[in-house]
Amino acid sequence: xxxxxxxxxxxLISFSAESIYFFLLYFFIPLIVxxxxxxxFSLLYTRYSADKNEHNLEVIENxxxxxxxxxxxxxYTSIEMKEKISAxxxxxxxxxxxxxxxxxxxxxxxxNLNETNEHTILxxxxxxxxxxISNRLINxxxxxxxSQALYQYQNIGYKIKTGYVKKxxxxxxxxxxxxxxxxxxxxxxxxxxxLDNYKYNISKADEVKILDIIYRKKSTVxxxxxxxxxxxNDSIVIIAIKLIVxxxxxxxxxxxxxxxxxxxxxxxxxxEAILAVRELVMFxxxxxxxxxxxxxxxxxxxxxxxxxxNTIGTTENITFLSILLKKEENxxxxxxxxxxxxxxxxxxSFFNSYTFEDETKNIELQKMIAHSNCPYLN
Amino acid sequence: MITLESIVKSSELFFGWYSLFYILVYIILAVSSxxxxxxxxxxxxxxxxxxxxxxxxxxxxxxxxxxxxxGFTIISNVKSLLSQEYPRFEVIIVNDGSTDDTLEKxxxxxxxxxxxxFYIEKIITQPVKGxxxxxxxxxxxxxxxxxENxxxKADASNAxxxxxxYSLFICTDVDCILRRDTTAMLVKPFIESEKKVIAAGAAxxxxxxxxxxxxxxxxxxxxxxxxxxxQELEYIRSFVFGRMAWSKLNGLLLVSGGLGIFDKDTVIEVxxxxxxxxxxxxELVTRMRKLMHEKKIDFEIKYIPESLCWTEVPSDGEVFLxxxxxxxxxxxxxxxxxxxxxxxxxxxNTGLIVFPYYVFCEFVVPILEVVGLIFIFxxxxxxxxxxxFLVIISVAVYCFYILITLISIFxxxxxxxxxxxxxxxxxxxxxxxxxxxxxxxxNIYASLKGYLHFFLQKEKxxxxxxxxxxxxxx
Numbered sequence: 020x021x022x023x024x025x026x027x028x029x030x031l032i033s034f035s036a037e038s039i040y041f042f043l044l045y046f047f048i049p050l051i052v053x054x055x056x057x058x059x060f061s062l063l064y065t066r067y068s069a070d071k072n073e074h075n076l077e078v079i080e081n082x083x084x085x086x087x088x089x090x091x092x093x094x095y096t097s098i099e100m101k102e103k104i105s106a107x108x109x110x111x112x113x114x115x116x117x118x119x120x121x122x123x124x125x126x127x128x129x130x131n132l133n134e135t136n137e138h139t140i141l142x143x144x145x146x147x148x149x150x151x152i153s154n155r156l157i158n159x160x161x162x163x164x165x166s167q168a169l170y171q172y173q174n175i176g177y178k179i180k181t182g183y184v185k186k187x188x189x190x191x192x193x194x195x196x197x198x199x200x201x202x203x204x205x206x207x208x209x210x211x212x213x214l215d216n217y218k219y220n221i222s223k224a225d226e227v228k229i230l231d232i233i234y235r236k237k238s239t240v241x242x243x244x245x246x247x248x249x250x251x252n253d254s255i256v257i258i259a260i261k262l263i264v265x266x267x268x269x270x271x272x273x274x275x276x277x278x279x280x281x282x283x284x285x286x287x288x289x290x291e292a293i294l295a296v297r298e299l300v301m302f303x304x305x306x307x308x309x310x311x312x313x314x315x316x317x318x319x320x321x322x323x324x325x326x327x328x329n330t331i332g333t334t335e336n337i338t339f340l341s342i343l344l345k346k347e348e349n350x351x352x353x354x355x356x357x358x359x360x361x362x363x364x365x366x367x368s369f370f371n372s373y374t375f376e377d378e379t380k381n382i383e384l385q386k387m388i389a390h391s392n393c394p395y396l397n
Numbered sequence: 398m399i400t401l402e403s404i405v406k407s408s409e410l411f412f413g414w415y416s417l418f419y420i421l422v423y424i425i426l427a428v429s430s431x432x433x434x435x436x437x438x439x440x441x442x443x444x445x446x447x448x449x450x451x452x453x454x455x456x457x458x459x460x461x462x463x464x465x466x467x468g469f470t471i472i473s474n475v476k477s478l479l480s481q482e483y484p485r486f487e488v489i490i491v492n493d494g495s496t497d498d499t500l501e502k503x504x505x506x507x508x509x510x511x512x513x514x515f516y517i518e519k520i521i522t523q524p525v526k527g528x529x530x531x532x533x534x535x536x537x538x539x540x541x542x543x544x545e546n547x548x549x550k551a552d553a554s555n556a557x558x559x560x561x562x563y564s565l566f567i568c569t570d571v572d573c574i575l576r577r578d579t580t581a582m583l584v585k586p587f588i589e590s591e592k593k594v595i596a597a598g599a600a601x602x603x604x605x606x607x608x609x610x611x612x613x614x615x616x617x618x619x620x621x622x623x624x625x626x627x628q629e630l631e632y633i634r635s636f637v638f639g640r641m642a643w644s645k646l647n648g649l650l651l652v653s654g655g656l657g658i659f660d661k662d663t664v665i666e667v668x669x670x671x672x673x674x675x676x677x678x679x680e681l682v683t684r685m686r687k688l689m690h691e692k693k694i695d696f697e698i699k700y701i702p703e704s705l706c707w708t709e710v711p712s713d714g715e716v717f718l719x720x721x722x723x724x725x726x727x728x729x730x731x732x733x734x735x736x737x738x739x740x741x742x743x744x745x746n747t748g749l750i751v752f753p754y755y756v757f758c759e760f761v762v763p764i765l766e767v768v769g770l771i772f773i774f775x776x777x778x779x780x781x782x783x784x785x786f787l788v789i790i791s792v793a794v795y796c797f798y799i800l801i802t803l804i805s806i807f808x809x810x811x812x813x814x815x816x817x818x819x820x821x822x823x824x825x826x827x828x829x830x831x832x833x834x835x836x837x838x839x840n841i842y843a844s845l846k847g848y849l850h851f852f853l854q855k856e857k858x859x860x861x862x863x864x865x866x867x868x869x870x871x
């Protein structure tokens with residue numbers, strides 16, 4: 020009771036007009052004014068110094084670019100290179116921003132020019148002392164710093180650090196774990212074999228990054244790619260199919276495997292299997308695809324099957340699909356258009372004698388045929 | 398008996414508590430915004446945009462831009478849209494029954510021919526007269542849809558959605574200039590997030606005084622027009638501050654009509670943009686959120702703190718007022734239409750946090766400001782107000798307002814380093830101090846007028862936005 024009374028008194032005193040007045044006058048307003056002054060000052064000062072240094076920075080950046088180009092594309096010995104870098108470091112005070120600029124520039128050159136010598140890039144990286152920076156970053160406690168180090172190792176191709184990277188594969192932080200597996204795939208000589216025993220989920224972003232490595236870097240299909248196709252991790256299965264397609268290793272995927280993949284509960288796996296049939300031009304998978312078409316529930320996959328038939332289909336498919344056009348009253352228009360397109364492309368005269376009882380459907384069919392025949396739409 | 402004096406005194410208490418609540422909300426938003434921006438920059442290199450740009454497996458994106466009487470700028474704008482650095486995209490220009498030479502200019506410049514496009518009307522629109530494709534392979538990513546005027550951007554956008562072939566679409570205005578990596582940047586949240594992303598957006602900037610070269614931003618300047626200056630300030634506060642905070646709280650109810658990317662299937666499932674809406678972007682996102690909650694799908698709407706789009710804003714009072722009246726009317730229309738969401742636990746954070754925020758901190762604010770003023774005058778003339786207290790409270794509110802705007806500008810300058818020199822930054826800072834006295838009352842007037850038009854069911858008018866076009870650098 021007393022406690023409640025005390026609380027109410029405190030409340031009334033705290034929120035009385037007088038106390039609010041003094042709170043605002045002596046605390047709230049001065050504090051905000053202080054913040055306002057600080058923000059204005061830092062806004063103007065930051066901009067003033069940025070403008071002041073802009074010209075100098077531009078000159079230094081141009082010099083740096085010329086210097087790096089000279090280093091990368093000339094045949095200097097490692098001793099000459101070391102001396103040149105050391106002279107450059109003496110000439111320009113390398114602050115954090117300039118170091119970041121140089122490192123990013125080196126990475127940019129390596130990523131965008133195929134003709135760069137990996138050994139030269141590594142030497143430049145080391146002689147500038149960037150390996151020490153990367154070391155500090157990878158040993159720091161912040162996952163973000165570790166990720167930065169991984170980014171640098173991966174893009175410079177600093178294979179010697181693979182051991183450090185492996186340690187991060189079991190990190191509790193999913194972003195760091197993801198960055199580690201990507202860096203490891205990129206750095207490891209076995210490339211994709213490192214995914215063999217990877218137990219964590221591979222995100223969509225990881226998939227994109229792995230595919231980037233698949234398409235950009237020289238690598239071979241993993242020895243046990245067949246085991247990957249049986250993996251319980253759908254992402255691994257998808258990557259396996261993409262690898263097979265990328266390297267055109269048609270013999271690594273059998274008809275049985277295609278049939279098996281098409282039974283997957285994950286529509287994305289089924290989609291990849293359909294795409295594989297198309298990309299690898301597997302004529303022999305025609306029957307399997309047609310069987311699967313009847314049970315496929317995903318509209319986009321159904322459309323994808325028809326698109327695949329454009330590559331591997333024959334006139335034999337027409338009978339089934341033309342019956343389907345008449346039988347299925349509520350066939351989605353996107354799918355219908357794709358079917359008409361396939362039939363029209365396979366047998367241009369087929370629709371000459373094909374009509375519906377319903378005239379509106381005939382008009383619709385004619386519009387679809389016109390769409391299919393338009394050279395600017397296909 | 399309740400006297401006028403007791404009402405006035407009670408209202409003082411109400412306004413006091415309301416102000417405290419409002420300040421608390423903004424402090425929460427400020428912290429959330431800061432955390433979200435920090436998170437964005439920490440994760441920026443998790444999936445580098447270059448990986449997406451070079452990818453052979455990139456998600457396909459249709460860029461839809463409705464055009465109504467845009468003959469003045471249409472060619473340069475379409476070229477700008479076509480210069481996106483992205484592997485799989487198409488540009489769909491919807492000519493919404495223009496009465497000028499928009500279509501003729503497009504046909505002539507891009508060598509367009511009418512094609513037998515099989516148009517599937519998944520969302521009902523005004524009749525489509527035809528589709529045009531270029532005979533020049535350089536422009537094979539361009540599709541022009543010619544339709545009858547639907548008196549709304551919504552109808553034109555829907556026709557674009559119906560004609561699109563990819564599963565994601567970007568909705569923009571044809572007068573918007575996009576950064577070359579806009580598509581890649583907007584697609585990122587769809588790849589990075591573990592949840593289903595249904596929409597994403599990014600910051601819009603004002604193009605009025607900027608210089609453009611080959612369809613790209615060349616120099617950024619602080620606008621020299623009276624209305625544009627304040628709108629710049631407002632855009633910064635809204636995008637850097639408000640949207641980022643709501644992105645952190647996964648409570649975005651608005652993805653700007655100027656630039657937004659959407660999951661096409663979800664948009665079609667909710668029936669597309671509503672052509673009768675005066676705030677079609679707000680209304681669409683509200684419906685999409687509703688659908689996700691009803692289907693119990695874990696979803697996200699993301700915002701990224703990058704300036705990816707430059708748009709021309711009204712530079713004369715009449716057009717500005719008309720736009721703001723329409724926005725205010727759009728807000729009340731959407732809130733009224735979806736009132737079922739209000740404090741409805743079925744709609745989780747949309748019903749319990751976002752919708753109430755829009756009601757209490759967006760919709761009612763102009764009304765309360767006017768009512769507050771009336772009470773102050775009543776107090777002043779009849780009941781003897783404590784003038785020192787009134788002054789202190791007003792100064793406190795003013796300072797807080799200034800602080801919030803300055804924090805937004807500070808974050809914006811740290812991220813983007815906009816404007817070509819220090820003088821322009823100084824001008825922007827000066828505007829912060831005068832905005833509450835000049836620009837804010839105009840906005841309040843427009844909002845109240847919009848609400849009134851809604852209640853009176855006045856016929857909606859879109860009016861014509863007179864374009865000045867862009868300054869181009871040689």
